[in-house]
Amino acid sequence: MVQQDNWDTLERVKVREGVTRRVFSGKNSMLALNEIMPEAGPAQHSHSHEQLLVIMKGQAEFVLGDKILYLKEGDVLFVPPDIPHSLKVIGDEPVLNLDVFSPIREDYLLEK
Secondary structure, eight states: OOOOOOOGGGEEEEEEEEEEEEEEEEEEEEEEEEEEEEOOOOOBBBSSSEEEEEEEEEEEEEETTTTEEEEEEEEEEEEOTTOOOOEEEESOOEEEEEEEEESHHHHHTTTO
């Protein structure tokens, strides 16, 4: 089965104040495009999914376990399952980041 869409037409879901997300999913993997405003506070969390993260725009401080990483446009990162992590915008420009999850995040599908 072929699925096709465009980020501009996918529904933006408000995750929390200053954070929106758009999701595109197959059966075993998922893309999530997040827009994070500078005023949005970091929300530490963990999950059982593998996560690949790409910074498409902006700069961020990313806390991964006990490490603090500084990410900029074009940087990619692997987030192992069950490791606490958070992202905080650095500067005045929003961060646009693309996440790939495997397996899919069922909780993201329920947000719609």
